[in-house]
Amino acid sequence: MALKLFNTLSRSIQEFMPLDPAGKKAGMYCCGPTVYDFAHIGNWRTFVFGDLVRRTLEFKGYAVTHVMNITDVEDKIIKRVQENKTSLREFTGQYEAAFLEDLKTLNCLLPHHTPHATDHIADIIALIEKLIARGIAYKAADGSVYFSIEKYRGCGCNYGQLLKLNFDEMRAGERVKSDEYAKESVADFALWKARVPEDGDVFWKSESLGEGRPGWHIECSAMSMKVLGESFDLHLGGEDLIFPHHEDEIAQSEGATGKPFVKHWLHGAHLLVEGKKMSKSLGNFFTLRDLLAKGFTGREIRYALLTAHYRETFNFTLDGLHGARTALARIDECLGKLREAAGAPNSDSARTVGVQSRDVQDCSGDTLKRELQHAETVLGAPNDLVARFTAVLDDDLNISAAWAAVFEWVRETNRRLAENSLGATGAASALAAWEKVDSVLGIGTKSGADVPAEILALAEARTAAKKAKDFKCADAIRDKLKAKGWVIEDTSKGPKLKKI
Ligand SMILES: [Zn+2]
Numbered sequence: 001m002a003l004k005l006f007n008t009l010s011r012s013i014q015e016f017m018p019l020d021p022a023g024k025k026a027g028m029y030c031c032g033p034t035v036y037d038f039a040h041i042g043n044w045r046t047f048v049f050g051d052l053v054r055r056t057l058e059f060k061g062y063a064v065t066h067v068m069n070i071t072d073v074e075d076k077i078i079k080r081v082q083e084n085k086t087s088l089r090e091f092t093g094q095y096e097a098a099f100l101e102d103l104k105t106l107n108c109l110l111p112h113h114t115p116h117a118t119d120h121i122a123d124i125i126a127l128i129e130k131l132i133a134r135g136i137a138y139k140a141a142d143g144s145v146y147f148s149i150e151k152y153r154g155c156g157c158n159y160g161q162l163l164k165l166n167f168d169e170m171r172a173g174e175r176v177k178s179d180e181y182a183k184e185s186v187a188d189f190a191l192w193k194a195r196v197p198e199d200g201d202v203f204w205k206s207e208s209l210g211e212g213r214p215g216w217h218i219e220c221s222a223m224s225m226k227v228l229g230e231s232f233d234l235h236l237g238g239e240d241l242i243f244p245h246h247e248d249e250i251a252q253s254e255g256a257t258g259k260p261f262v263k264h265w266l267h268g269a270h271l272l273v274e275g276k277k278m279s280k281s282l283g284n285f286f287t288l289r290d291l292l293a294k295g296f297t298g299r300e301i302r303y304a305l306l307t308a309h310y311r312e313t314f315n316f317t318l319d320g321l322h323g324a325r326t327a328l329a330r331i332d333e334c335l336g337k338l339r340e341a342a343g344a345p346n347s348d349s350a351r352t353v354g355v356q357s358r359d360v361q362d363c364s365g366d367t368l369k370r371e372l373q374h375a376e377t378v379l380g381a382p383n384d385l386v387a388r389f390t391a392v393l394d395d396d397l398n399i400s401a402a403w404a405a406v407f408e409w410v411r412e413t414n415r416r417l418a419e420n421s422l423g424a425t426g427a428a429s430a431l432a433a434w435e436k437v438d439s440v441l442g443i444g445t446k447s448g449a450d451v452p453a454e455i456l457a458l459a460e461a462r463t464a465a466k467k468a469k470d471f472k473c474a475d476a477i478r479d480k481l482k483a484k485g486w487v488i489e490d491t492s493k494g495p496k497l498k499k500i
Contacts, residue, residue: 105298143194341427
C-alpha cells in the first residue's frame with residue numbers, strides 16, 4: 001500500500017512518490033529550532049510530528065536522509081546576545097545542547113544532518129550572488145540585499161504557491177527587513193542584512209555583499225539544497241512557517257536554480273494549552289522541562305503529542321498527560337505479560353503449533369495453507385496489528401486510528417493471555433508485531449527503564465555464577481542486590497527482580 005500525505009502545495013492528499021527513480025531514497029528537511037531559548041511544547045509538537053514522518057518513511061522501507069537545521073543567527077538571537085552581553089556561539093550553544101537533550105527525552109531520532117547557519121555563510125552568500133546575477137535580488141540604499149518579488153514574478157515564477165496572495169494590494173518598491181511579517185504586508189524581503197551598530201560583533205565580511213549577516217529565510221534555502229540537492233522530496237514545519245518563511249524559501253531556491261524546490265510540503269497544526277493559545281501571561285506556557293519538573297516523563301509527553309492528527313489543532317492538557325500515563329500502563333502491562341509468556345516453557349498450544357509447523361514442510365500446497373490458517377487461529381494472527389496499523393498510517397498518518405488498532409490489539413491479546421491460548425510462540429510473534437509498530441510510535445517500553453543497568457548487570461552475573469555452580473559468589477551478589485534495594489526471586493520462568 002502506498003503512503004498518502006496531504007501536500008500543502010496542491011492542497012490535496014497525494015501519494016508519496018520520491019524523486020529517486022528507484023523509489024527507495026527519500027530526502028526530508030525539517031525547519032529546526034532557533035536556538036535563543038528552550039523549545040516550548042508547541043515547538044515540540046512539530047518536532048515530534050517530523051519524527052513521526054521520518055519513522056513512517058523508514059517503516060515503509062525508504063532510506064531516509066533527515067536534515068534539520070539549527071538557526072544560530074537571526075534577529076531574535078542577536079537581540080538576546082546583546083541583552084546578555086555574551087558571544088553568539090556561547091549563547092546559542094547552551095540552547096542547542098538543551099534542544100538535543102530534549103529531542104532525546106522525547107525519543108525523537110536524531111536527524112542525519114543538523115547544519116548550522118553560521119557554518120554555511122559561504123553557501124548563503126553564493127546563493128544570494130546567484131540571485132543577484134539572475135536579476136532577482138538587488139542591493140538597496142541601506143546596503144542590504146533584497147529579493148525582488150516583482151522581478152521574480154516577471155520571470156514567470158509564482159510567488160504564492162503555498163497560499164494565495166493579493167498582489168493588487170502590494171505597493172511597488174516596498175521592502176521589509178524583518179524576518180517576520182504578515183501576508184498583508186508582503187514585500188521584498190531581506191536576504192543579506194547590512195551591518196548595523198545593534199548587531200554588535202555579529203557580522204561576516206563579504207566582498208560582493210559587504211559586511212552583514214544573512215536573513216533567516218535564505219539560511220534554510222542554502223542549507224537544505226546543500227545537503228539534499230536543488231530538488232528534494234519533503235519539507236516540513238509548523239503551519240506558522242507557511243508564510244512568509246516557506247513561501248520565501250521556495251522563491252529563493254526556485255529563483256536561483258529554475259528547478260522545482262520541494263515535491264511535498266507538510267505542515268503541522270497549532271497546539272492549544274488547556275483550550276487557549278499558549279502565552280506566558282496566561283500561565284499555560286510550558287517548555288518540555290517545565291513538564292518534566294511536574295513529574296511527567298518524556299514518554300508520556302511524546303504519547304500525548306502523538307494522539308491527535310497532525311493537521312488538527314490539538315488541545316494539550318495536564319489531564320491529557322495523566323491519561324497518557326494510564327494508556328501507557330495498559331500497554332506496558334500487556335507487554336510485560338507477553339514477555340513472560342514468550343519466555344515461559346512451551347505451553348500445550350504452543351507445542352502443538354510447533355509440531356504442526358514441522359509437519360507442514362512435508363505437506364502438499366493445500367494442506368500447507370490449511371495448516372497455516374489453523375496455526376494463525378491458534379496464534380491469534382499477530383500480523384493483523386501491523387497490517388491494520390500500516391493501512392491507517394498510509395492514510396495521511398491517521399494516528400488516532402493507529403492507536404485504536406493498538407488498543408484493540410491490547411484487549412484481544414489480554415483476552416488470549418487470560419485464556420492461555422497464545423503460547424510461547426504466539427506471545428513471541430505478538431511481541432515482534434509490537435516492535436514493528438513501535439518503530440513508528442517510538443514509545444518503547446517501561447521495563448528497561450524500570451531496572452537500572454547496574455542492577456541488571458548484577459542479576460546477570462548472579463545467573464552466570466549459579467550456572468558455574470559458584471553458589472558462594474551467587475549469594476554474595478544476591479546480598480549486594482539487597483543492599484541496593486532489590487530482591488531476586490528464582491521462579492520457574494527464571495530469576496525475577498523486585499524492588500524492596
Ligand atoms: Zn526553515
